[in-house]
Amino acid sequence: MQHDALTMFCYTDLAGQVRGKGFPSRQLEKRLKGGIGWTPTNIMFTAMGTIAPSEWGAHGDVLFLPDETTGVEVDFEDGTPAERFYLCDVRNTDGTPWDCCPRTLLKEAVRDLHRETGLTLRATFEGGAINGFSGSDIRLTDRFFIGPSKLRGFESQGTGPRDQDAVNQDALGGNLFAVARFDAEFPLGLPEEYGITGGAFFDVGSVWSLNDTAGATGTVDDSASLRAAIGVSLLWDTPIGPLRFNFSKALKKESFDKEQNFNLTISTQF
Numbered sequence: 001m002q003h004d005a006l007t008m009f010c011y012t013d014l015a016g017q018v019r020g021k022g023f024p025s026r027q028l029e030k031r032l033k034g035g036i037g038w039t040p041t042n043i044m045f046t047a048m049g050t051i052a053p054s055e056w057g058a059h060g061d062v063l064f065l066p067d068e069t070t071g072v073e074v075d076f077e078d079g080t081p082a083e084r085f086y087l088c089d090v091r092n093t094d095g096t097p098w099d100c101c102p103r104t105l106l107k108e109a110v111r112d113l114h115r116e117t118g119l120t121l122r123a124t125f126e127g128g129a130i131n132g133f134s135g136s137d138i139r140l141t142d143r144f145f146i147g148p149s150k151l152r153g154f155e156s157q158g159t160g161p162r163d164q165d166a167v168n169q170d171a172l173g174g175n176l177f178a179v180a181r182f183d184a185e186f187p188l189g190l191p192e193e194y195g196i197t198g199g200a201f202f203d204v205g206s207v208w209s210l211n212d213t214a215g216a217t218g219t220v221d222d223s224a225s226l227r228a229a230i231g232v233s234l235l236w237d238t239p240i241g242p243l244r245f246n247f248s249k250a251l252k253k254e255s256f257d258k259e260q261n262f263n264l265t266i267s268t269q270f
Contacts, residue, residue: 021036151205
């Protein structure tokens, strides 16, 4: 039986769980512009799945209005069409922000923090999984590797499973990876025209899972051992693009990992 493709408009309730409302993807163009109706009392879902008492009851109507930049498509590889997911702001029916929209409240809090202190907070989450057709092994060149662009404090291919009994002891990568990066940027008290600010960061993540763990003389450890690093940054907005100098220290690592205590990045637009 072939199912219709579905799209889910999502929000995070007060218990921190992601919930939403789905509809056939053939309606997506219409829903991206006009949103989809929703009942305010749904914001009161508890972590146990019950709805806490509120002033709304079953009355009232608001809209899920999607942020198109958050859209993702997920193929569950179960023979059904891929599904789309969007994060949404909750709006009144006249388009104005709803007073209890968690996403709007968070954005306003971040703006207020920046206005009062100059501090900018950022959290980035990445992950990936790869699986061979019909159970075939994943080639070394197709596996995930973690470097300083994903996990600061470590060299390119500096972490993850490694055959320590092999002659070269090169990193083997992994079929799965997950990282989280937390950044704070703040003024240093220098004249604004210098374009120089400071930063601090904390990164944590891992790459793991091999189809074959047989090593040169033993078994390769392909477990999801976490790595973590902390550091400070100097950010300089230059005519050639923003420069970022990162100084880092690994907090959690394996004995065979390869650290990198400094790296420089440059960004530009074309």
